[in-house]
Amino acid sequence: MVINMGNIQAENEEIQKNMREVARNLLNDKKVDMIIGYAQGTVPLSSSPIFIRNVEEVDNLIWDNLCYVNLARYVVPPLTEFVDNEKVNLKVGIVSRGCVARSLIHLAKEKQVNTENIKIIGIPCNGVVNRRRIEKELGEKEVLELSVSNDKVIVKGKDFEKELPYQDYLNELCKTCKVKSPPMSSSLSDVIVGDSLEVTSVEDDFADLVNFESQAPDEKWKVIKELLSDCTRCYACRQACPMCYCNLCFVDQNKPIWFGKTSDISDIIVFHLVRAMHMAGRCVGCGSCSSVCPMGIDLKIINRKLEKIVKERFDFTAGLDLEVMPPMMTQKMDDSEDFMLGEH
Amino acid sequence: MVSNKMKERILEKDQIKQFHEDLARYYNFYAPTKVKGNFVFKKITNPDDIDLNYLNSKTPPKEILFPRMETLFTYKMDGKEIEIEPRTDLEEKNIIFGIRPCDAYSFNLLENFFNFGEFKDDIFLKKKENTIIMGLGCNSPRSTCFCTSLDYNGHPHRKDDVDIFLTDLGEKYLVNPISDKGKAIIDKLAWLSEANEKEVQKAVELSDEAESQISTELDLENTADILDPNFNHPLWGEVSENCIGCGTCTFLCPTCTCFDVVDEVDQYNDKGKRVRLWDTCQFCQYSLETSGHNPRNSKIERCRNRVLHKFSYYPKNYNMIGCVGCGRCIQLCPVNNDLREIIKKINLIKNKSKKEEVTVA
Amino acid sequence: MTKAVVKSKQEEEWQPKIIAFLCNWCSYAGADLAGVSRIQYPSNIRVVRVPCSGRINPMFIIKSLTDGWDGVVVSGCHPGDCHYITGNLVARRRFAMLKELLNFFGIEPDRVQFMWASAAEGELFAVMIRKLTELVIKLGPNKKFEKKW
Numbered sequence: 001m002v003i004n005m006g007n008i009q010a011e012n013e014e015i016q017k018n019m020r021e022v023a024r025n026l027l028n029d030k031k032v033d034m035i036i037g038y039a040q041g042t043v044p045l046s047s048s049p050i051f052i053r054n055v056e057e058v059d060n061l062i063w064d065n066l067c068y069v070n071l072a073r074y075v076v077p078p079l080t081e082f083v084d085n086e087k088v089n090l091k092v093g094i095v096s097r098g099c100v101a102r103s104l105i106h107l108a109k110e111k112q113v114n115t116e117n118i119k120i121i122g123i124p125c126n127g128v129v130n131r132r133r134i135e136k137e138l139g140e141k142e143v144l145e146l147s148v149s150n151d152k153v154i155v156k157g158k159d160f161e162k163e164l165p166y167q168d169y170l171n172e173l174c175k176t177c178k179v180k181s182p183p184m185s186s187s188l189s190d191v192i193v194g195d196s197l198e199v200t201s202v203e204d205d206f207a208d209l210v211n212f213e214s215q216a217p218d219e220k221w222k223v224i225k226e227l228l229s230d231c232t233r234c235y236a237c238r239q240a241c242p243m244c245y246c247n248l249c250f251v252d253q254n255k256p257i258w259f260g261k262t263s264d265i266s267d268i269i270v271f272h273l274v275r276a277m278h279m280a281g282r283c284v285g286c287g288s289c290s291s292v293c294p295m296g297i298d299l300k301i302i303n304r305k306l307e308k309i310v311k312e313r314f315d316f317t318a319g320l321d322l323e324v325m326p327p328m329m330t331q332k333m334d335d336s337e338d339f340m341l342g343e344h
Numbered sequence: 345m346v347s348n349k350m351k352e353r354i355l356e357k358d359q360i361k362q363f364h365e366d367l368a369r370y371y372n373f374y375a376p377t378k379v380k381g382n383f384v385f386k387k388i389t390n391p392d393d394i395d396l397n398y399l400n401s402k403t404p405p406k407e408i409l410f411p412r413m414e415t416l417f418t419y420k421m422d423g424k425e426i427e428i429e430p431r432t433d434l435e436e437k438n439i440i441f442g443i444r445p446c447d448a449y450s451f452n453l454l455e456n457f458f459n460f461g462e463f464k465d466d467i468f469l470k471k472k473e474n475t476i477i478m479g480l481g482c483n484s485p486r487s488t489c490f491c492t493s494l495d496y497n498g499h500p501h502r503k504d505d506v507d508i509f510l511t512d513l514g515e516k517y518l519v520n521p522i523s524d525k526g527k528a529i530i531d532k533l534a535w536l537s538e539a540n541e542k543e544v545q546k547a548v549e550l551s552d553e554a555e556s557q558i559s560t561e562l563d564l565e566n567t568a569d570i571l572d573p574n575f576n577h578p579l580w581g582e583v584s585e586n587c588i589g590c591g592t593c594t595f596l597c598p599t600c601t602c603f604d605v606v607d608e609v610d611q612y613n614d615k616g617k618r619v620r621l622w623d624t625c626q627f628c629q630y631s632l633e634t635s636g637h638n639p640r641n642s643k644i645e646r647c648r649n650r651v652l653h654k655f656s657y658y659p660k661n662y663n664m665i666g667c668v669g670c671g672r673c674i675q676l677c678p679v680n681n682d683l684r685e686i687i688k689k690i691n692l693i694k695n696k697s698k699k700e701e702v703t704v705a
Numbered sequence: 706m707t708k709a710v711v712k713s714k715q716e717e718e719w720q721p722k723i724i725a726f727l728c729n730w731c732s733y734a735g736a737d738l739a740g741v742s743r744i745q746y747p748s749n750i751r752v753v754r755v756p757c758s759g760r761i762n763p764m765f766i767i768k769s770l771t772d773g774w775d776g777v778v779v780s781g782c783h784p785g786d787c788h789y790i791t792g793n794l795v796a797r798r799r800f801a802m803l804k805e806l807l808n809f810f811g812i813e814p815d816r817v818q819f820m821w822a823s824a825a826e827g828e829l830f831a832v833m834i835r836k837l838t839e840l841v842i843k844l845g846p847n848k849k850f851e852k853k854w
Contacts, residue, residue, distance in 0.1 A: 042680060136382070137381070139383070139398070142399060217808070217812065221849060232595060234590065236591065236592050236678060239591070260608055262619055262621060264853060292588075294592050294595070294676050295402070313802075327798060339819065
């Protein structure tokens with residue numbers, strides 16, 4: 001549950017009011033048949049995605065800093081295909097922070113989503129609180145209420161109250177986010193309603209990776225081992241990610257069996273390595289994978305590295321523009337060969 | 345019931361080291377410990393790692409006797425000859441220390457499953473036979489706990505499923521020997537001082553206080569009867585809408601037992617092992633048949649299956665509800681798919697409930 | 706090679722095992738040419754012939770590392786010469802990505818190499834193989850993905 005007061009509360013209220021207004025208009029004008037958004041959670045520190053079909057339900061939509069699920073997950077196969085009884089595709093409006101909109105745009109580029117069937121309800125995201133970090137740091141105390149005031153996060157339990165700096169306790173990927181609202185472009189002027197941002201390209205110095213990358217290979221391996229050692233192979237990260245929509249994931253394939261399914265550390269690292277490989281040029285850095293991990297593993301350095309590779313090599317940022325081909329779907333004669341053996 | 349009741353003992357908090365030292369000599373000592381911020385049950389070698397200051401562990405204690413990844417046997421190949429090496433560690437004795445009453449009860453449900461029918465799971469049953477369970481009462485249950493709503497007379501200080509029961513009195517634990525196995529252990533630890541009347545009374549007070557703190561009450565009396573004829577009810581579409589099929593609810597459930605068996609082969613060294621891994625009915629491929637047909641093709645069917653398994657099939661087969669009320673699935677579901685809401689909706693179908701449901705908003 | 710011979714070789718000193726994915730039209734022919742011209746190159750590499758370097762799924766390379774191979778080399782036609790026109794260009798992008806990720810995870814960069822070798826470049830092929838075998842020997846055996854058996 002989130003009760004807001006102060007500066008960030010004012011922001012959240014504004015965002016919520018505008019979002020509900022847009023949603024109401026879309027439903028009244030019959031531009032969409034269904035809206036996917038967030039509702040109040042029944043458990044502290046969580047929010048619940050809802051699917052509303054009537055104008056009366058619009059007031060259930062909320063925006064608070066605990067809306068961490070990437071809603072683009074719900075429009076991608078193999079989850080529910082939105083069809084009505086006459087087998088006609090329903091039009092769906094999706095409450096979108098910047099990263100959610102970027103997921104939808106990239107999925108449209110990969111032809112998994114039809115832009116004629118979606119409406120991106122843009123909101124100017126002001127961050128998502130890192131609930132796993134708060135849970136871990138409080139450990140044995142149960143959080144019953146979370147509120148935001150000015151620039152602080154206030155957590156209350158049965159017999160304690162703690163103030164934490166808001167900026168510090170955001171999701172790690174939110175801290176380096178550069179596209180807080182859906183990126184507008186000419187091809188999307190019909191699709192995006194509500195708030196949006198004019199973005200042509202995103203500048204980023206990736207300073208947060210410098211420390212890690214300067215280490216020797218053996219040390220990097222140790223850090224990665226330490227980071228991933230808790231992994232239980234539950235695949236919640238894969239299920240929460242909108243980009244993981246393969247009908248048969250490589251871990252489930254048995255002709256051939258690529259890698260072991262056990263929770264031996266080498267199998268765990270290989271799973272994340274191959275998944276990162278599949279995310280190359282597609283990850284938008286929404287942080288859902290880290291938010292849903294039951295063990296609280298934070299995959300941020302891997303996600304940031306994926307962004308860095310495509311930015312530095314191909315000057316590409318995922319999900320900004322429907323017209324730009326993603327780097328792994330195309331190739332050029334004069335691509336760099338700096339990684340190859342020989343004189344180049 | 346036991347004829348001669350043994351008197352309760354006191355274990356001071358600074359005596360835990362001694363407690364561990366005396367027992368770890370003969371037993372694999374498992375207790376809750378904090379690993380990277382998460383409370384999990386691990387085999388303890390250093391008694392300073394034991395941390396009983398917890399609400400409940402993130403991963404359920406079933407993973408001690410039914411681990412996430414378990415080698416069933418290893419084998420070596422020599423030309424055409426195959427040599428199978430069975431498990432050698434099943435005779436080892438185990439102690440599970442500081443487990444919550446709901447999780448202790450879950451071992452009964454697990455035992456039912458592994459003991460059912462013609463093929464009994466020797467590995468789990470053997471380990472369970474060699475295990476002594478020491479429970480710890482909950483003094484402050486979570487808002488998502490609902491052990492009292494279930495049919496096994498669940499209670500934050502339930503003593504029936506453990507060999508020894510501890511109550512946290514603040515500076516010390518009241519030690520209550522329950523079963524014969526428990527008494528034998530207490531006998532061996534002769535240095536434990538006897539408890540006085542005041543301490544025993546305090547434990548009773550804490551127990552009553554804990555019960556009053558349980559805020560979630562669910563009416564489960566008629567649930568099994570309502571579920572059977574309502575297999576195709578539209579409510580299942582409603583409650584499964586926001587599910588993402590991650591399987592967290594099943595992996596962290598103390599009573600879920602589904603597993604997959606795979607062979608891992610070290611082909612360059614002619615050896616391998618057969619491994620049992622946790623599986624979940626929430627994944628699409630779980631029920632995929634070789635013909636290509638999938639009886640649970642959509643998440644509506646998979647979400648429904650989980651609820652039916654615990655609240656309908658289990659009561660039919662074993663006469664008990666297949667849920668212990670620990671609340672982990674409610675706490676950890678990433679999309680806040682709340683089992684309590686589902687049960688409420690189920691009860692509304694018949695529109696008759698014996699007692700008013702009181703829930704926390 | 707019989708087991709007995711392999712075992713005694715292992716007893717003497719460790720020799721790296723390097724798997725080489727060679728594209729059929731250029732690199733495999735180049736390796737053939739080296740053989741026919743009696744140009745010596747280290748026998749540590751085990752060749753797998755593929756129709757094109759674009760056939761290589763990055764998972765082949767990762768699986769080789771997890772199976773215990775000490776080194777992996779992928780060789781294809783020069784850009785512009787691919788028998789399937791753009792196969793090697795696709796491969797080039799993929800491998801750039803894979804190499805960066807492998808480095809990031811802490812796998813020594815010299816274990817996995819990519820190169821171009823045409824059908825006429827027998828000598829060059831041998832030189833490159835000698836070079837990368839040296840690099841792998843310096844790194845030692847690949848123990849990172851060893852599993853507990």
